[in-house]
Amino acid sequence: MIAEETTKKIYEREDLLTGCQAVAQAVRLADVDVIAAYPIRPYTEVMDALSKIIADGELDAEYIIADSEHSQFEIVKHASSVNARAFAGSSGTGWCYGFEALVVTATDRLPVLFLVGNRALDDPGAFGVEHNDAMAVRDMGWLLCWVTTPQEALEHVLIGYRIAEDKRVRMPMALAMDGAFLTHSQHMVKIPTTEAVRRFLPRFDLGDGRLHPDNPISIAPQVNEDWVMELRRQNWDAARRARGVIKQAYEEFNGVFGERYSSPFFTEFMTDDADTVLIGLGTVCAPGRTAVRRLREKGEKVGFVSLRWFRPFPTIELREALSRFKAVGVIDRDFAHGSPDDGGILLHEVRSCLYPLKNRPAVTNIITGLGGRDVSIDDCIRMFRIAQKSKTDDKLDDFVTWIGVRE
Amino acid sequence: MASDVVVYDKIKGVHKIPLEEFYTSGHRTCQGCESATTMRGFIKAAGPRTIVTGSTGCMYVANTSYMTTPWIVPWMHTQLGAGGSSAVGMAAGLRALKRKGKIKDEPINAIAFCGDLGGGDMGIGGISGALQTDYDLLIIMYDNESAANTDIQATGLSTYGAQTTFTPPGSKHRIMQRRWKKNVAGMLAVGHPTCKYVATACATFPPMDYMNKVRKALAVGGPTFIHTYDPCPKGWDFHPRYSHEIGEMGIRSGLYPLFEIIEGQVIYTYDCRKSAKGRTPVKDFLVAQGRFAHLIPEDFEYIQKRVDEMWEEWEIPGIAPIKGILKG
Numbered sequence: 162m163i164a165e166e167t168t169k170k171i172y173e174r175e176d177l178l179t180g181c182q183a184v185a186q187a188v189r190l191a192d193v194d195v196i197a198a199y200p201i202r203p204y205t206e207v208m209d210a211l212s213k214i215i216a217d218g219e220l221d222a223e224y225i226i227a228d229s230e231h232s233q234f235e236i237v238k239h240a241s242s243v244n245a246r247a248f249a250g251s252s253g254t255g256w257c258y259g260f261e262a263l264v265v266t267a268t269d270r271l272p273v274l275f276l277v278g279n280r281a282l283d284d285p286g287a288f289g290v291e292h293n294d295a296m297a298v299r300d301m302g303w304l305l306c307w308v309t310t311p312q313e314a315l316e317h318v319l320i321g322y323r324i325a326e327d328k329r330v331r332m333p334m335a336l337a338m339d340g341a342f343l344t345h346s347q348h349m350v351k352i353p354t355t356e357a358v359r360r361f362l363p364r365f366d367l368g369d370g371r372l373h374p375d376n377p378i379s380i381a382p383q384v385n386e387d388w389v390m391e392l393r394r395q396n397w398d399a400a401r402r403a404r405g406v407i408k409q410a411y412e413e414f415n416g417v418f419g420e421r422y423s424s425p426f427f428t429e430f431m432t433d434d435a436d437t438v439l440i441g442l443g444t445v446c447a448p449g450r451t452a453v454r455r456l457r458e459k460g461e462k463v464g465f466v467s468l469r470w471f472r473p474f475p476t477i478e479l480r481e482a483l484s485r486f487k488a489v490g491v492i493d494r495d496f497a498h499g500s501p502d503d504g505g506i507l508l509h510e511v512r513s514c515l516y517p518l519k520n521r522p523a524v525t526n527i528i529t530g531l532g533g534r535d536v537s538i539d540d541c542i543r544m545f546r547i548a549q550k551s552k553t554d555d556k557l558d559d560f561v562t563w564i565g566v567r568e
Numbered sequence: 569m570a571s572d573v574v575v576y577d578k579i580k581g582v583h584k585i586p587l588e589e590f591y592t593s594g595h596r597t598c599q600g601c602e603s604a605t606t607m608r609g610f611i612k613a614a615g616p617r618t619i620v621t622g623s624t625g626c627m628y629v630a631n632t633s634y635m636t637t638p639w640i641v642p643w644m645h646t647q648l649g650a651g652g653s654s655a656v657g658m659a660a661g662l663r664a665l666k667r668k669g670k671i672k673d674e675p676i677n678a679i680a681f682c683g684d685l686g687g688g689d690m691g692i693g694g695i696s697g698a699l700q701t702d703y704d705l706l707i708i709m710y711d712n713e714s715a716a717n718t719d720i721q722a723t724g725l726s727t728y729g730a731q732t733t734f735t736p737p738g739s740k741h742r743i744m745q746r747r748w749k750k751n752v753a754g755m756l757a758v759g760h761p762t763c764k765y766v767a768t769a770c771a772t773f774p775p776m777d778y779m780n781k782v783r784k785a786l787a788v789g790g791p792t793f794i795h796t797y798d799p800c801p802k803g804w805d806f807h808p809r810y811s812h813e814i815g816e817m818g819i820r821s822g823l824y825p826l827f828e829i830i831e832g833q834v835i836y837t838y839d840c841r842k843s844a845k846g847r848t849p850v851k852d853f854l855v856a857q858g859r860f861a862h863l864i865p866e867d868f869e870y871i872q873k874r875v876d877e878m879w880e881e882w883e884i885p886g887i888a889p890i891k892g893i894l895k896g
Contacts, residue, residue: 232650232656242657372644382634
């Protein structure tokens with residue numbers, strides 16, 4: 162009975178929602194002040210949902226239909242500078258169209274939250290998922306994380322604002338989710354009460370950094386070589402501090418909503434006694450985990466690691482976790498043409514993170530699921546086979562394997 | 569929302585201009601810089617309850633250096649093409665915070681400035697978007713007819729025939745700037761029927777005109793736009809002592825039409841039609857500047873013909889290049 166009463170207070174209802182709709186509910190709960198919209202598939206459904214939420218009076222916010230992504234991102238950046246909590250989002254080439262604004266939002270240290278519904282970059286046109294769009298901000302001073310269910314998506318809008326707006330951090334946040342597979346797939350979602358959200362998420366306060374006649378400051382004057390390096394260093398420090406704030410935010414979240422997250426940065430599945438694991442971002446964890454179960458039935462010691470936080474990268478935690486395994490297969494739903502070993506972006510990050518270890522696991526790379534191509538359970542079993550082989554064969558002919566491509 | 573708007577009095581003479589400065593020392597603009605005068609004037613007219621964004625351009629790079637900012641009011645840099653969108657962001661943020669009781673409900677001006685390259689070329693879509701909203705904001709496009717901070721490159725607003733670093737006269741092509749000056753204020757007025765105020769101005773001529781236009785724009789409410797003509801001694805190649813005179817000559821020649829459009833009503837602040845004040849020869853204005861030194865008589869004739877057409881044949885002189893509907 163007590164447990165049920167507590168649940169009632171934390172959640173107002175349960176609803177069948179897509180990833181985008183779940184984010185829209187979270188934006189309502191976060192009492193966002195300014196939203197700027199511009200259509201592009203697949204993220205755009207969040208703006209459809211928000212426009213209706215606002216039309217029905219469920220959220221009091223300014224809703225601006227911008228003339229381009231560049232304006233869309235600049236609008237929320239400047240709304241944030243006057244201390245408004247702001248939300249926007251995009252996908253694929255739309256994200257790239259506003260890239261200049263994305264860079265300055267980070268260097269101006271304005272904690273706007275963006276939804277990135279991952280989409281393949283043109284040309285040729287494709288609506289399906291690919292992670293290169295969101296990855297483009299990875300070195301710019303952004304918080305960047307991937308979620309795998311609508312429930313997680315909803316919760317990470319709240320967690321995202323909590324971290325981004327913390328004065329030790331003040332970085333914009335990109336909440337990435339796989340186009341179609343998550344943006345448009347429906348799950349049952351528990352929607353928190355505004356009271357519970359208020360207990361977790363404090364009001365946004367830029368303090369003496371806000372632009373207001375009572376606080377006449379100049380933001381981002383020309384500095385040239387005199388000060389840029391010191392400012393870059395401040396961004397660097399903020400990104401480093403963010404790791405600690407992330408941990409604190411999840412503890413606080415668990416404190417209000419129960420033990421939702423055992424680890425902030427990544428989730429391990431059946432890894433306790435595993436010798437071979439796959440690691441990936443986003444919804445590829447679904448076929449990955451099913452493949453783990455099937456191989457476990459045959460007695461194979463395999464597991465799956467779903468990486469959630471990409472920026473800041475959980476260097477220490479991931480290094481420690483992966484050091485327990487003999488082989489790690491890194492799944493990239495992105496490309497980095499011409500990069501070392503011609504692998505994907507995640508490969509380089511993971512391999513670099515493991516480099517200081519004396520006894521490193523064997524690391525291989527799988528590039529798959531580009532442009533929204535389905536990644537099947539059998540595909541994931543093949544990935545495990547490649548990773549397992551790498552344990553004994555350190556001279557693999559094909560260090561990088563493309564799975565699911567017609568050759 | 570009229571209650572959001574500061575109420576202003578018309579400045580009735582040079583001696584009535586507010587003494588208090590909100591754009592002061594610290595900037596590094598050139599001697600004779602008329603764009604600096606444009607900056608100083610708008611913030612004098614608007615007063616301290618104002619937030620300003622400045623797009624990248626000479627009025628950013630030369631104007632607002634770290635530790636020596638001239639701005640007494642809160643100011644923020646915005647990107648080259650973000651004049652319109654930065655104003656919308658500020659105004660929307662302020663409106664939401666006031667309505668939701670998160671900050672005191674009081675009138676605060678949101679002003680964005682951008683240059684002719686940032687506003688007239690790159691940022692024209694963002695300005696158009698801003699003028700479609702109902703936010704109280706003012707966008708000032710200061711037009712010195714070039715990318716003045718990057719070495720004087722031609723923009724879509726450079727006068728026909730002007731020499732710039734992108735349009736040097738050569739042995740094969742005498743004229744490289746073959747584009748006619750983009751009619752930004754006219755285009756924005758015609759394209760945005762709900763925008764209540766669009767004007768052109770020159771910071772120093774006629775006296776008081778510019779500052780009162782800024783006040784009118786801020787007092788009328790909603791999104792508003794002012795295009796200023798700012799002679800640039802460095803880019804236009806004339807002695808800095810003559811900046812005001814060059815501006816006045818440009819306006820008297822009819823090349824730079826001065827007008828305001830208040831809720832659809834056109835008022836010429838300097839009427840260059842033959843039936844009104846008339847025009848001085850465009851050549852007098854052009855030969856006063858080094859950037860037109862390579863022009864020959866037929867170029868002057870061509871420019872003069874276009875200016876004459878603008879004032880005597882356009883259906884809305886100086887504003888909309890449509891001919892012959894009413895006469896037919």
